[in-house]
Amino acid sequence: MSSFLSSFPKKFLNAVFVLVLLAAVLVSCDSNIADDTNDEGTLPEGLIATWSSIWGDGYRIGKTDFQYTSDYGDAYAGTIEFVSNYSNNSGVIIIKYSTPPANLIYGTEQPFYNGNDYTAVYYRNLTNAEVDLARAINLIDFSSVDTATLNEAKSKFTRGKMGDYVGAWGSYNR
Numbered sequence: 001m002s003s004f005l006s007s008f009p010k011k012f013l014n015a016v017f018v019l020v021l022l023a024a025v026l027v028s029c030d031s032n033i034a035d036d037t038n039d040e041g042t043l044p045e046g047l048i049a050t051w052s053s054i055w056g057d058g059y060r061i062g063k064t065d066f067q068y069t070s071d072y073g074d075a076y077a078g079t080i081e082f083v084s085n086y087s088n089n090s091g092v093i094i095i096k097y098s099t100p101p102a103n104l105i106y107g108t109e110q111p112f113y114n115g116n117d118y119t120a121v122y123y124r125n126l127t128n129a130e131v132d133l134a135r136a137i138n139l140i141d142f143s144s145v146d147t148a149t150l151n152e153a154k155s156k157f158t159r160g161k162m163g164d165y166v167g168a169w170g171s172y173n174r
Contacts, residue, residue, distance in 0.1 A: 035158060035159045035160030036155075036158045036159075036160040036161065037158060038082070038084035038092065038154050038155075038157070038158050038159075039084055039085075040082065040083070040084065041083050041084050041085035041091060042083060042085070043061070043063065043080060043083045043093070044085065044088070044089075044091075044126060046126055046127075046128060047061055047123060047126060047131065048061055048062060048063060049061060049174050050174070051131060051133065051172035051173065051174060052172060052173060053170050053171060053172050053173075054171075055170075056070070056071050057069060057070040057071070057072075057170070058070075058172065059121075059133060059172060061080075061093075062080075063080075064079055064080050065077070065078075065079055065080065066078050066079065066080050066093065066095045066121070068121075068135070074101045074102075075099075075101065075102075076097060076099055076100055076101045076119070077097070077098050077099040078095040078096050078097040078098045078099070078119070079095065079096050079098060080093055080094070080095055081094050081095065081096045081118065081150050081153075082094040082150060082153070082154060084154075084158075084159075086159045088126075089124065089125060089126040089127070090122075090123060090124040090125070090126065091122070091123060092120050092121070092122050092123070092157050092158075092159070092162075093120065093121045093122075093123065094118055094119070094120050094150065094153045094154065094157060095118065095119050095120070095121065096117050096118055096150070097117055097118075097119065097146075114143065114144040114145075114146050115146075116144070116146035116147050116148045117146070117147075117148060117149075118146055118147045118148070118149065118150055118152070118153040119135065119136065119144075119146045119153075120135070120136040120153060120156075120157035120165070121133055121134065121135050121136070122134050122135075122136065122157075122162055122165075122166055124169065128174075129173060129174055130171060130172060130173045130174070131171075131172055132169040132170065132171055132172070133169065133170050133172055134166040134168065134169045134170060136157055136165035136166065137165060137166075137167075138165075139164070139165065139166075139167045145165055
């Protein structure tokens with residue numbers, strides 16, 4: 001009996017530790033589930049503008065239309081089909097192409113456009129004067145990750161999966 005009492009505090013502390021660890025895992029899983037969904041939002045008024053970078057590329061974002069311009073042959077345009085706001089200055093815009101990009105991936109013979117209709121552009125750090133924008137791409141070979149349907153795009157281009165498709169952000173000014 002005395003050995004049980006002497007080991008009781010250790011066993012109790014170990015059990016508490018395991019319960020706390022389990023609770024932390026469950027809470028983190030819960031937040032990942034929330035990050036892997038896109039709640040429908042509205043396009044922030046401050047994002048509706050013409051944006052340009054120091055590299056000569058730019059975006060023209062209207063209430064329903066979206067256009068990316070570039071001197072490198074990867075310009076595209078489309079209609080805004082879905083917006084999810086992650087905060088008051090970040091989120092994702094899902095676009096259905098009306099004009100897909102026509103170029104090849106730099107240094108390859110592989111086309112950037114994969115024939116699917118929907119692409120995504122993430123935004124963050126939106127202010128009245130600037131925003132960071134990034135098109136979702138395959139981070140291994142820089143190829144297209146566009147989807148065939150809007151529902152597929154909504155489940156693919158989430159906050160929780162942003163790091164799977166964004167390796168660098170472009171800084172754009174009004």
